[in-house]
Amino acid sequence: MKRNAPTLHDVAKAAGVSTATVSKFLNGAQRFSPAVEATINSVVAQIGYRSNELARSMITGETKTIGVAILDINNPHFTAVVKGANRVAIDAGYTLLFVDTEENQKRELQLLDTLSRRVDGLIISSRMSETDIKTVIDFGKPLVFFGQLETAKLVSICSAGQQGGYMLAQHLVNQGCKNIVYLGFSKSRWDRDRIAGVGECLESHGLSLKAYDAQAPFASEGERLCSLIMLGKDHPDAVICYNDLLAIGFMKEAQSLGFKIPHDVAVAGFDNVPYAEYVSPSLTSVNLQSEGMGELAMKKMLDLLAGRPTEEYTVLDPQLVLRESTSGRKRHA
Amino acid sequence: MKRNAPTLHDVAKAAGVSTATVSKFLNGAQRFSPAVEATINSVVAQIGYRSNELARSMITGETKTIGVAILDINNPHFTAVVKGANRVAIDAGYTLLFVDTEENQKRELQLLDTLSRRVDGLIISSRMSETDIKTVIDFGKPLVFFGQLETAKLVSICSAGQQGGYMLAQHLVNQGCKNIVYLGFSKSRWDRDRIAGVGECLESHGLSLKAYDAQAPFASEGERLCSLIMLGKDHPDAVICYNDLLAIGFMKEAQSLGFKIPHDVAVAGFDNVPYAEYVSPSLTSVNLQSEGMGELAMKKMLDLLAGRPTEEYTVLDPQLVLRESTSGRKRHA
């Protein structure tokens, strides 16, 4: 364990050449005589020289690193996004650095600030205001954002939540459901789209929609709100949740309360998290292509970095994934 | 969107003072006359100056950032570790940077190398060889490792997997199970401990243990291996899985095959992931304190960074979390 790491200078001196030579050679910017190259190589190996990336980045202005800010690393939707982005980044020779912004929403801007200085670009999922987003834009780094902004104009990606909501509602109506409620999470940027789609569909069938609002998109909130939703007079025959986590919690509690799913109440969510398949009954969900969103975000980032043109606003298609919680039939293979 | 960010120099010039003054003031290293301070403040606000952390870090040698390498961000165990570490880091004024090493095990060393150059310390969860770990140690950054190493001497943390295994086995024996198998994941550093604990307990009861090995610690592997385990002659009456994910997959498939859990076969796992509570039947698990591990790792890192003494090797106590998959009774509140 070295205390003072060897510098380019040390290598140059030991190899009897100039720092410029060592620098160029090590960066593959230029070839040198075999003798020189060999000497440099051996010296590097000998003294265990490793370039100081900080100094290097300072000059080149490049870190070969992309920052990804996610809301909650415990949420499978976000981890899937990260997985997708990571894969693309690695293939392109970039490293992904993540920060989890949930634990400290107050410091989110500061966190992004810190992150932005260490990376070449930022991929952000956030609930912050458009004003704050403007601040982030002013950090001056290429930016890819999840979700559509009203005022700010930037590269962004989203899933067609409205269509997803419509699909889900249509499916439930087809199953004979008449009294459908939406268990939402209004703090999220996506909530509005989803409920709008559901509402639009129901309206077209002459049905009305009642909505509840969760404080957090967690299973525990689904559990908490279940009795409120199910133990009033004429309980709903279907519940569409803002996400799968809420739905999973809701299902558990509903079953504890003695309801049969989907017989007494059908339940569905959004995100198609892996666990949707493993709960009982398995959960019908709208696949929003979480991983695909991550991949796409990273691809757009690479476009931005390379100065290639990239579509400003991309919408991914949702897909209904039918399972037992709304069908009662054997789920599709 | 600024192209060239303003520098300390710009601030100094605009404020009519020297760069040294601005630097010292902004870092709170020294007080100046009210007039000067006010001018600097207003100039900074005006031109939107932000310190270049790269340049700063280059000199101070500090980044106020800790790198965390995790095996798979999709695994709830690891995300919990991250959550715990993140909380402690933020409270101490540090930022956490994560990398997911799964996608590219071949490049893991390189990834850690890249990461190590940008952070003050490294917290690592890895399956790499002790030789490779030596290389990481030579990066010269403070290091906290999850898991005990045989040769390398470094600050590390682990859960008492052996005790956890013993507890689980004892519990199943108490429930009357006689034919217990272990569905392991031998590539993991923890697998050996867990099976050892299980084996030790069974041996003390004159029972033998059969073991299977998964290729990955995922639910899909649990599903895949289920028929192999359950459809031979005299199937086991209890299956202890390396982790909850395997157990969840196994349970789903076992139920598809017509087995009742825990009546026909009891199932248990390790990690106590959030979803263990939401599957049916709910899954008995050994709580390894994932979040606590993350917190502790970060605390040790802070000790290291501050030059405080810290226990070299810490073992966290496991706790059996009893649920329906092994008890048949109503689960504990």
Next chain:
DNA sequence: GTGAAAGCGCTAACAT
């Protein structure tokens, strides 16, 4: 209190 000047470790013209 305030500033001049010397670097941190590296890259990038521009020589030679």
Next chain:
DNA sequence: ATGTTAGCGCTTTCAC
């Protein structure tokens, strides 16, 4: 093919 020389933006003695 190799070296010289400026910095990058910042901190930090050490003067005044």
